[in-house]
Amino acid sequence: NAGVMQNPRHLVRRRGQEARLRCSPMKGHSHVYWYRQLPEEGLKFMVYLQKENIIDESGMPKERFSAEFPKEGPSILRIQQVVRGDSAAYFCASSRQGQGRYEQYFGPGTRLTVT
């Protein structure tokens, strides 16, 4: 499968637990983006990363959320002490380059449910 991969596809957490979402970019892509889609809402940008580097985290909530893209392995979006309002679909996208005319391709998403 040469597409963007995300896991898990569905994640259920109780309030106060931690959620870890993983994303492997498409082959040949080195730029990763995380977006969140709340029920009946549009897609909102959260964070943009390259290997070992956060390029833009302007859309990330200041507390409880963090992201990384290590030299080896997938990108991780981490949500600490989850609350009900974190329930959403989290999508990862990847592109060959960042700025300019480079298309972003989305993974299947992780549906997070906080109980």
Added chain:
Amino acid sequence: QKEVEQNSGPLSVPEGAIASLNCTYSDRVSQSFFWYRQYSGKSPELIMSIYSNGDKEDGRFTAQLNKASQYVSLLIRDSQPSDSATYLCAVKGYGGSQGNLIFGKGTKLSVKP
């Protein structure tokens, strides 16, 4: 605040008709524009990208861009029931770390057999 506006619909067209989806954006320096299709419960799927004023055709899809009017549209010819989905307009900024896409809330299209 950079914004992308779309009519939320639903837009209902009969099978075989042309569906016209519209989008306006607020940031005049935007350079790259994309249309994604999202089926219910699925992830966005890239349909078209357009960067220059004018029309760009790909099969049954035509994207149109008018930077002076800050307007992007998507035409779907010979609409099929399988085209029923939400269509998302996305705009990418320019310069700096502007790698992220700004999405409209989407237009829900329903193609009736």
